[in-house]
Amino acid sequence: MLKRIATAAAALTLTLTFAGSAGAINTYNAAPAPERTEVGALVATWDDDADPATPDRVDWVCSGTMVDRDTFLTAAHCTTDWPPNVKFFVSLAQDVQGALDAAAAAHPSDPAAIAAAVGVQGVAHSDPAFSARQSDPHDISVIQLPAAAVAARWSFTPATLPTAGQLDALGPQGLSTTAFTVVGYGTQEATRGPGGQTHPGGGVRMKAPEGFNALTNAWLRLDMHAQHGNGGACYGDSGGPNFATLNGRQVLVATTITGDTPCYATNVVYRTDTASARGFLGQFVTLP
Template structure:
């Protein structure tokens, strides 16, 4: 997360292994001070298109490097592509247009892309009364559950793809907010997961309905995600991938 709060990773979850091979990490050109390389997450939605968050890029950035390894280590295979943020991206809380794609020159082999939602899917589910009882699976490479200590919280990064399950908090025109409170059996995202997917249902469905953007600073309460079934999100994505 990064826009109005922290960039997210997965908390109170478990290692993903090969459950979501379509989920990858944006890889920095050199390690950070803690030795980690992954700085954001995202999802392959066609053989040549990877969806992430616009705030994951620096001003003027035109390329990005992506790894789909379940645990990234230097020397792992990466794929280079054009990094294209939504030109309407802003800090607006009503709709920040916080979405970007990485377009690869060649198809990523041996990975089945995630499915994108149909227009207004979440609104339709809300009207039908099924959204309120749905679960969502968050996946990403960011920080694990923070550890309390004398100097405050310590955030642990392992460059490993993890997953967690959360329940509905609320739905707005642009945002899907999920509970990640472990006291209610939920998990979610934390620093380093921005751009990562939130799938509808349990592991095994690969229907990508929203991407992680922000949340609370302790990574314990709410996972705030940008919807992909809205007219604005679909207008951007439709330039790069065939929509359902």
Template sequence: MNLRATLFATALVAALTTAASPAWAITYGSPDGNTHPEVGALIVDQAYSDGSWAYCSGTLIAPTVFVTAAHCGDPGQTTARVSFASRYRAGDTLYVGRYVPDPAYNKAQSDPHDIAVVVFDKPVRGITPARLPSAGLLDRLGADGSLRTATFTSAGYGSLAPVNGPGGKTYTYTDTRNQASGSFNALTGTWLRLSQNPATGDGGTCYGDSGGPDFLGGRDSDLLVATTITGDTACRATNVDYRLDTASARQFLGRFVALP
């Protein structure tokens, strides 16, 4: 495990000690370029030996509001720095804001409150925020069968697909915004599960993409229906995502943005 993965393990120990393992990176995808300029990276204060800076992902949902995962923050954290560069480099513009996790978050992997926002003092100019879903959208699509054939697009700044080698897997970080398409797996009251199995043509998330978006639709979609939370350690099977159309998510987000 490299230094960035160690940073995640230290900051997110509550998540790592549960039954499922966290999934934080785009796998079997491609560079996003400027397709989703509203997707940004949370930036650490210093670089590590692999040259990496981004440690989690998220999405602009209003000119002053950026949504991510609560487990991307440290205890007592009050501010966060965000870059919207398609590939982050030292010196790129950073937007500093107030980091606000859901107060009900209790650091459990299955916690239905693993959501946070970064609230900027000034609007982010030149970037159109993503659209949020209406209440119960995924339930309605599940009821009419649409979810079974739906495409979902994940985006984030995390590791590329891990490579097997002596001593285990190697994770590669480029601080580049990537995207991948996955297919529907399952829906619960809190979670959206997506297939990211490359054997079926799917891609998804891995280390570094926590808090990043899952858009309903193809590569150009801006309809943000869930955020990446966890998955399998090999980043090859399932992307487990926090639904944003539930009453719990909407109660929290409604404190900061107007909801559809």
């Protein structure tokens, strides 16, 4: 059974239970990714009590990537179905959970100040065609940010997007010999304990290798079996990048969307080289 690898869609059960600066992605075949300075975490503040005037919740909820100086690419299911007063921030910190913990200590009971301490506030634009249609869900969104505020806090080189139909041009044979890397802040694979199945960790930018499995008109399916030398994505990695090494460059060919429930087998990622994805992204960035 597939499920969305997001925290935003189930914020109360997944995003608010993280503790400490544990690892992310899967524990096997994974490593920290401090060099991926263009990859960040989506932080949200929102209200869930009777007083909507001020936010009372704050947490990181998804992953994503800077694709130019003021545009953060993530998934539409990360930025939809929130209370009306939700506000989004982007943090490019290597350890966003640690940053949130430090900000919470400095600004107790002040979610707005905590979010501002760790990230830059932006405006979300979700693909209006976003739906659950598997043939092409349009599960893509961007956060538009003030470029000056981003530049004042972080140094990074924006990710390289693919050309139109670049994965189709490679074909199954070319893709099977292509190196793929997933990056994100998500939790670890399922573990079982006294309380049942849990997904520990999360909040630290990690990376893991993946292998090609299948290509469809909208999706790229990537293998993340440990026995194949791969790692993979889990909860909280939604919206984060999947890079393919093409002609010596890492190209952001897809974003993490879904996978198997325990996070052991397959990462199902939304292609960024399709006419659908490019039609949306072209409103915000210059495409190759």
